[in-house]
Amino acid sequence: MRPATIIEPCLGTGRGARQTARMNAQRDKKQRAVFTRRAMIIGGSQVALFSALTARLYEMEIVDHSRYSRLARKNAVSERLIAPERGLITDRNGIILAGNRQQWQALFLMTAASDPAATIARLERIVSLSPADRARLAKLATGPIHFLPILVKKDLGWDEMARLEVHRPSLPGLIIDRGFRRFYPLGPLTAHPVGYVVRPDSADAGREPVLALPGVRVGGSGIEKSANAALFGSPGIVEDEVDAGGAVVRVITRRPAREGHAVGLTLDAGLQRTAAGALNGRPGAAVLIDTSTGDLLAMASAPSFDPTWFDDGVPDHVWRRWTSKAAHHPLTDRATGGLYAPGSSFKPTVALAALEAGAITGDTRFFCSGHMKIGNRIFYCWLRSGHGSMDVASALQQSCDIFFYHVAMRTGIDRMAAMARHLGLTGREALALPNVAEGFIPTRRWAKQRQIDWTKGDTAVQGIGQGYTVLTPLALAVMAARIGTGRAVRPRIIRTVGAVERTHPAATTLSLSDRHLALVRQGMAEVVNTPLGTAWGARLALRGARMAGKTGTAQVIGESAEMEAENYNDAELPWQDRPNALFVGYAPLDRPRFAAAVVIEHGTLLGPVKIARDLFAAALSRRRLAYGDESRPA
Known part of the structure; x- marks a missing residue:
């Protein structure tokens, strides 16, 4: 019976082992499943991450290569604009009227320095600066960062450049570059027609970065202003290699700025000098025009000014001197912007208006007793004793006011x-100058609109060029040219760009009628070339050439009846x-090639005649009367 007892437990133990083995197997299976899922998750994550890294690398290396290349380049390369050199202004013979003088200047690029204020302070210790420059730099150092170079000092000497080069490693952002300064060889002689340059205003500089560059100037008046677009040019670009501290190591590439176009004027520098010299600072203007082309050969205004002052800004003491009462408005261009009562120089126009309208003929005569009554007022002639019987030619010759009072009333203001x-x-003539006065x-319509009776x-x-009538010397020169030639001469001042x-x-x-023009020309010839003419004392004494013209005096104050009666x-x-x-x-008288108009404020009768005579003599002598083949109809 004992063996049976022994076998039972053995059988139980076998089942337990098998059960345990099955449980272990199931547990191992579950663990393998869990491991497999984790491995797949981790593997998938690794694949996804690797794919993302690959895609990003592709994007950076292939797709955005040029962008990152530029960013990397900017860590070592700094680009900056170069101001263009302004174009020249010359006279008709190539003589420079406005040019550029080269200078070296120290610039500072604030974005290249970690501490701009400290760098500016070091710069001030190395080069001598004016109080104005120091104040300007101090303001910039405490203000916002500028992304364009700022001017430290211009017109550097060689010793200053050498000191800056020695200290360059401690001056990140320092740039030594070439600049230009505008200069005017004839100075005040051509200041009004040529003009001057000024700093661009802040609004324009904000819209156009090149205008914010140090030394950039734009036209402020005259041809400098009207032809600014042609004169300005195009900026260049410089690429500088910079170190980690922002100091310039070397220039990598330079695309030079394109110089502005040269502008050639019709002015003749010699004749301009003659005109300005003849005025000799007396307030007034002188204009000389080539009747065959309309070219303005001389256009002087006095008093004048030195245009170079405007390049850096006119100092207070100079501005006060210019604007003082004793200065007589030197900034005003009297040739194109001065409006004057023409006085008797207007009489040729009145005569032509009357002849063309049929109000008078060449035989019409009026008697000058020295005065006449119109309405309830007495009108006087400049010659109180009277001229006697006058026709149109003799009335122009002797400038009889009474004759032209009659003529004006017959003709009417609208026809004149x-x-x-x-x-x-x-x-308004299409003349390439700013601020030309009209x-x-x-007219009767104008008077009616203003309720003038x-x-x-x-x-x-x-009719004698007084009252409301005001004209410019330029317009008077055009009138003389048109009467002399019978053609619609139009003035111009720019020949080439x-x-x-x-x-x-x-x-x-x-x-216009040739007969009527001949009558007016006859009177204008007698003004200068006959003893009774009002300009006889300043006639042209040049062999083979005579001039024709008309004098004028114009009142600048209202004359009272008592003053007129007393013949003051x-x-x-x-x-x-x-x-x-x-x-x-x-x-010349027979074949007009030049026309002129001269005004001298508060001057004597023959003063303007002498200036015109000298201008004609100079022009004819310079040309050596070589106009036979080029002359236009008389």
Whole structure:
């Protein structure tokens, strides 16, 4: 029986082992399953991460290669703009009227320095700076970061450049570069037509980064302003290699700036010098025009100013001197912007208006007793004893006021105004200069709009170039050119831009009667070339050439009836109350090639005649009268 007892437990133990083995197997299976899932998750994550890294590397190395290449380059390369050199302005013979003087300047790029204020402080210890420069740099050092170079000092000497080069490693952002300064060889002689340059205003500099560069200037007046787009040029670009501290190591590439176009003017520097010298600082203007082309050969205004002051800004003491009462407005271009009552220089226009309208003929005569009554007022002639019987030629010759009072009332103000427009006295010419004033002659419509009760006396006064009538010396020169040639001469001052000549329309005929023009020309010839003429004392004494013209005096104060009745002496008045003196004319007499207009404020009768005579003599002598093949109809 014992064996049976022994076998039972053995059987039980076998089942337990098998059960335990099955349990272990199941547990191992579950553990393998868990491991497999974790491995798959980890593996998938690794694949996903690797794929993302691969994709990003592809994007960086292939897709965005150029972008990151530029970013990496910027860590070592700094790009900056170079200001262009301004184009030259020359006279008709290539003489420089506005040029550039090269200078070396120290610039500072704030973005290249970790501590701009400290760098500026070191710069101030190395080079001597004016108080104005120090104040400017101190303001910049405490202000916002500038991304364009700022000017430290211009016109560096060699010793200053050497000191800066020695200290360059401790001056991150320092740039030594070439700059230009505008200069005007003839200075005040051409200041008004050529103009000056100024710093761009902040609004323009904000829109155009190149305008914020140190040394950049734009036109402020004259040709500098009207031709600024052609003169300015295009900026260049420099790539500098910089070290970790921002100091410039070397220039990698330089794309030079493109210089502005040269602008060639019609002015003749020699004749301009003659005109300005003849004015000799007296307030007034002188204009000389080539009647065959309309070229303005001389256009002087006095007093004048030195245009180089404007490059850096006019100092207070200079500005106060210019704007003082004793200075007589030197900044005003009297040739194109001065409006003057023309006085008797307007009489040729009145004569042509009357002849063309049929109000008078060449045989019409009026008697001058020295005065006449119009309405309830007495009108006087400049010659109180009277001229006697006058026709149109003799009235021009002796400048008889009474004759032209009669003529003006017969013709009417509207016809006189229309002839003035026809002769170029009013209306705006397409002249390449800013701020050209437009002359004015009243009309009945103008008077009605302003509720002015227009009378015969008003018309009579306009007939001798007084009253509301105001004209510029430029317009008066155009009038003389048109009467002398019978063609619609149009003035111009720019001949070439770059190598391209500016086209200028040929002058068309005025469509005026040759007979009427001949009568007016006869009177203007007798003004200068006969003893009774008002300009006889300053006639042109050049062999083979004579000039024609018309003098004028224009009141600048209102004359009371008592003053007129007493026939007061102008020369006894205070200088500022004396009449202006004018002259218009052309030469040579038979084949006019030049026309001129001269105004001297509060001057004597023959003063403007002498200036015009000298201009004609200089122009004819310079040309050696070689105009036979080029002359236009007389």
